[in-house]
Amino acid sequence: MRIERPRMRNEFTPAPMALVPSGSFAFDLYTFFSVSVLLFATNVGAADPKFVGSSSCAAAACHGGLAGHKVIGSEFPLWAARDPHAQAYSVLLTDLSKQMAARLKLSNKTAHESAECLNCHSPATAAKESTLTGHAPLAGVDCEQCHGAAEHWLTPHRRKDWKQLSPDVKQRLGFKNLSDVLTRATLCTDCHVGGPGRDVNHDLLAAGHPRLFFELSTFHANWPKHWPRKTDDSKHPVPDAKPNDPPGSLFEAKLWAVGQVVTAQRSLELLSRRATHDRTWPEFAEWNCFACHHDLESDSWWQLPNRQKQPHDALSWNSWPYAMLEPLARQTYGPEFRGSASPISGTLRLRLRFTTLRPPAPNIAAEAAAAAKSLRAWAMTLNQAEPTEAQKLFSPEALKSLRESLVGNEGQQLVARDWDSATQVFLAINALRYAEKGARGGLDSADEAQVQAVLDSMRKSLDFQNGYRGPRQSELRELKTLLIAPP
Amino acid sequence: MRRSSRELSSRVSIHVHRQPNRQRRLAWWLALSVGVGSLLWLSGQYLQRQHRLYQAGDVAMTHRMFENECWRCHTTWAPLERLLSFRDAFPSTTNEQCETCHKVAEHQPEQKLAHGGIPCAACHKEHKGAETLARPHDRFCVSCHADLKEHGGQHAFANNITRFDVPGGHPEFLLTQLLKGEAPPTQGAEIREEHAVAKFQRSGEDDEPRWQDRGRIRFNHAKHLYARYDHQKLVDGLTDENRQPVDLSDKCESCHQPDADHRYFQPIQFEAHCCKCHPLLFDPVRYPRQSVPHELPEIIRGFLTETYTLRELQGATQTAANPTQQFCPSFPQQLPAAPDTGTDDEVDQPRRPLPGHRDQQKLTQAQAQKVLTNVVDAEKIARDHQHRLFDYEATGGCRYCHEVEVVEPQSKTSLSDWKIVPTQIPARWLPHSEFHHEPHRLLDCGVCHVGVAVSENTGDVLIPSRAVCVACHSSQPKQWASAWKEWFRSKQEWVQEREAVLAKKRQKSNSNPVASKQTQSFGDLITRADRGTRTDCIECHSYHNPTKDKWNGPFVPEIK
Known part of the structure; x- marks a missing residue:
């Protein structure tokens, strides 16, 4: 295959860079004009930029x-x-x-x-x-x-003044600002949650596609990176840090929080789309897998005593994307986190709708779209939190209290819900541990070893043993015991 | 007036023999009285139980445990026989009695029968008090070695050996002869294996073949002993774990550690002496501080396969709590933080587990392929790679020190397709002699091993010649000063030549001729010395020669 070099419609002539010292006013002026010319000449935004390979x-x-x-x-x-x-x-x-x-x-x-x-x-x-x-x-x-289709940004990217361009200008050229956690989360969820034309629905799962259970922070940690890890940390420093403090970073904390909210938002958007366009409604992928797929052994997790008492709970919504919204909202909005002003109120209402097999599609579509919108606004707030707000949300103490609540009563309630929520609790405890470590400037918290021990036990209990077999009741009891008696 | 014979004869009494001779009588009486007096004294001593008189001298310290049990050694009437016959060579104890405790090797299997039957007591004189039993006089050795041919010996080095510190009294070491290019006495015959510490071979492709160390390993003494000072401040040298220059130029003992007897040195061990600075890293990105074991290629491959398989299955990011110390106990616990270049970041973070199915403990085909690729890549790095660890000296890789040969693998996945050429580092040089480093501890190593600080090649033989020994081990060291100086001059030429090469390489003057200076002062010392130290044969040679194979192993020399 012949691979052509990208070509501008109007070839952009680089200036004699050697004559313009970088950092000077002349350089800034030059950059301003050259970028203006660039944006005008390439007619950015007229059509989708092309992939150059x-x-x-x-x-x-x-x-x-x-x-x-x-x-x-x-x-x-x-x-x-x-x-x-x-x-x-x-x-x-x-x-x-x-x-x-x-x-x-x-x-x-x-x-x-x-x-x-x-x-x-x-x-x-x-x-x-x-x-x-x-x-x-x-x-x-x-x-x-x-990073974005490179038709417009490849040539300026090679130039010395590329680093002087602002993220907005770069974005207009098609270069995505991946330093921004929200952009990164949105980009990942494009595929890892789904969207138009990218729907891992029940048909696809039944055909053999692995289930998408995406947790941005964990996936990001396990992802073999092609950039120095510390650049992420350095772009999200702790605001108002004292000079003698170790350089702390809010990156991990933001990644987890924004990741949770964006994952929920994209899931709701997908739900809205499924309810609007899909010919096969109800879409089974919206329900909890274990609602139907569970074995018939007596201590199957699905046959818990409390579930028998609450028959409406026999069917439940796929809780994976939404499990962590409540603890996060409580942390942000305090005791009123379920109220109508809270961004998660729409999501909580939707949950009740999924206790029946045929929730009305038009209602679902509208409610999901509205709930997604409020979650999007929340994600933006989390992402661009003012220093004081960020300090309040992502301080080591705040992160620790959130982690401790997950290891305590709140975690118990979530674990009792289903495997997805329990696993999200596990991942959240782990993620918050790293987030706290980042905010402390790389220092472990005092109870690091105990948290690790709880996580090891939780992981064993959450593992599927073999073959077609869901988690057991006994394992759930073990999990609850772990969380009732936190270290 | 004439005297008649009668008159003359009348002067002598014909009864002269009847007259007593006073002198004789006196002598006779004296002798009798001394004899009787002695007997009386002896009897008196005996009666007073004073037995010391009848005994031979004190036994050696080692035999005092026998106390009064003379029969432990003297089983026959040999002492009396020896006493009566006045034959000193006649032994008063048999070899069998000595061999009850002392099993010794033969001296020389080709000794003539008369000499082969030499009784132990002929050389090892007992009842001499504190005099060491094990130090027979040179005359016992020289009795044969002064003219070996006459005594039926087959000479390997020299026919006539009389004394170490006399010109012509002892040959030059064979090794020195070989290095000088002088025809060895054994030319034409196969070099005996104990001498095969040196080989006649090329250093590089273009070099002329020469006699050199047979060791098949790359080691650069000059690099390790280099130190440069600027106004008495160390500015250049090896780098220690704190990234500070360190001067090892007079710290030979940091690698050459004495053995239990302090006679020779323990073999160099990778784990003890090398890995601190040369850890065998194999994956600077995923396992930046993990090293492979210093083992056979098959074991290294096994280790790598296990590491990468576990990584695929369990996401294990490291194999031990302290990865490098796992195989290298001397590796520093804490390395200084890497300078923040912004790019030296590890790519992988510790993995965070995702709960779920755990029943797939087998690798998928893609994973297996990935493991194999990783193993081959890592093996290549472990074999060849040179890099720096956190800006700390960490040049590693087998090929950095060893010769690596490509061989046919027995199986595609299990066995490696390369092997390490055996190092063949000689455990002992000059195996016909015994040397004791401990009494020489006051000398700097470089005094005898001249040129060690400029030697870049393993092939350089740094063993001193006889001229170095005889400079002290002589009754008149002054006489040998010129010989020593001649040897030293010849060495100096080589040293200066090497120094010039090194200075060119380092782009700086080599300001570390410490060893040379000390050697020079040693030369001045011996020119003034009136008295030297011992020169006995027994100083270096042992009569009962143990098998020499044990030091350097069987070896078939190749002379090309």
């Missing part, structure tokens, strides 16, 4: 250095070697994918040619011809899927 980034002198000691300069090889996103396309060629394509009766018969799969597994391949200048289909989820 990751090979444009992978030159040895740019981001294709030999992977080794240094991360900067070796981003492409690091991504190619370690990042599971690099394998996103090639999994479509496996036997399982072929079987899934057959079961789903896909439009193009094969997974690696069908838009249903490619929209997530290789968006550039799925893209229309008009949006491509060059792209290697084997690349899976490559550079431009996260």
Whole structure:
């Protein structure tokens, strides 16, 4: 395949940079004019920018250095070697994918040619011809899927004054500001939660697709990165830190909180879409998996005494995206977190609707859209919290109290709900531990070892043993015991 | 007036023999009285139970445990026989009695029968009090070695050895002869294995073959002993764990540690001496502080396979609490923080577990392929890679020190396709002699091992020659000063040549001729010395020669 270099409609002529010292007023002036010309000349925003292909980034002198000691300069090889996103396309060629394509009766018969799969597994391949200048289909989820289609920003990106440009200008050129946690969370949830054309619904799950249970903070931690980890931390410093304090970072805390809210928001948007457009309503993927998929053994988790007392709870909403909203809202809004002013009130109302198998689709669609909107506003507040607000929300003490409430009564209630909520509690305790450590400037909290011990036990209890078998009652009891008697 | 014979004869009494001779009588009576007096004295001593008179001298300290049990050694009437026959060579004890306790090796299997049957007591004189039994006089050795041919010996080094500190009295060490390029006496014959510590070989592709250390390992003494001072402040040298220059130029003992007897040195151990600065890192990104064990390639591959498999299955990010110390106890517990370059970050954080199904303990095909790729990559790094760890000296990789050979693997996944060439580092040099480093501890190492500070090549033989020994071990050291100086000059030429090469490499003058200076002062010392130290054969050689294979192992020399 011939890969062309990106070409501007009007070639932009770089100025004699050597004559303009960087940092000077002349430089700023020059940058201002050159960017204005750039934006005007490229007619940014007129149409979707084109993908230029990751090979444009992978030159040895740019981001294709030999992977080794240094991360900067070796981003492409690091991504190619370690990042599971690099394998996103090639999994479509496996036997399982072929079987899934057959079961789903896909439009193009094969997974690696069908838009249903490619929209997530290789968006550039799925893209229309008009949006491509060059792209290697084997690349899976490559550079431009996260950083933005590079038609307009590739040339300025190579220039010395690139770093002087503001994130807004870069965004207008198509370069996404991934330092912003909300942008990052939204980008990840595009596929990991779903959206238009990217719906992992019950059909797909039944055909063999793994369930999407996405928790941004944990996934982010486990993700092999192609950038120095500390750059994330350094871009979200603790506000008003004292000079002698170790350099703390709110990144982990923000990532968890914003991740939870955005995941819920995107799930609600997906729900709204499913209720509006899908021909198959009710969409089973919206319910808790174990509501139907549970074994018939006597101590199956689903056959708990309290559930028998509350028959309406036999069916329940898929709690994975929403489990952590209540603890987070309580932390933010205090005792009134369930009230009508709270951003989660809509979500809480929706939960009740899913105790029946056929909730009315139009109502659901409208309510979900409204609830998503309020969650979006909340996510933006969390993301751009004022220093004082951020200090209040994400101080080590606040994070610790949230963690302790999850290890205590609040955690017990959530664990009693279902496996998804229990697992979210587990992940949240772990995430908050790291968030607290980050906010303290890398120092562990005093009860670090005890928390680790609780987490180890919880993890064992939450693991599925083997084959088709859900969690046991005895394991739940064990979990509750763990949380009743916190260290 | 004439005298008649009668008159003359009348002057002598014909009864002269009847007259008593006073002198004789006096002598006779004296002898009798001394004899009788002695007997009376002896009897008196005996009656007074004073037995010391009848005994030989004190036994050696080691034999005092026998107390009055003379029969432990003297089983026959040999002492009386020896006394009566006045034959000193006649032993008063048999070899069997000595061998009850002392099992000794033969001196030389080809000794003639008459000499082969030398009784132990002929050399080891007992009843000499504190005089050491184990230090026979040189005359016992020289009795044969002064003219070995006459005594039927087959000479390996020299026919006539008379005395160590006399010109021509003792040959130069064979090793020195080989290094000088002088034809060894054994030319044409196979070099005996104990001498094969040096080999006739090339250092590099272009070098002329020469005699050199047979060791198959890369070690640079010059690099490790380098230190540069500026106004008495150390400015350049090796770097320690605190990233400070460190001067090891007079700290040979940091690697060469004495053995239990303080005679020789313990073998160099990677774990004790090398890994602190040269950990065998294999994955600077995922396992920046983890090293592979200093083991055979098969074991290294096994370790890597396990590490990466566990990583795939369990997300284990490290294999031990303190990864580098796992295989390297001397590795510093705390390394200084890396300088903040903004890019030296590890790529992977510790993984956070996601609960769920745990029944898939097998690797999928893709995972297995990934493990294999990782293992091959890591193995390549462990074999070849050189890098710095947190800006701390950490040049590692097998190939950095060892010769690595590519071999045919027995199986694609289990066995490695490379092997390490055996190092063949000699455990002992000059194996025909015994040396004791401890009494020489007052000397700087470089006094005898001249040039060690400029030696970059393992092939450089740094063992001193006879001229160095005889400078002290001589009755007249002054006589040997010129020989020592000649040897030292020849060494100095080599040292200066090497120094020039090093200075060019380092782009600085080599201001560390510490060892040379000390050697020079040693030279001045011996030119003024009136008296030297012992020169006995027994100082270096033992009569009962143990097998020498045990030091350096069997070895078939290759002379090309």
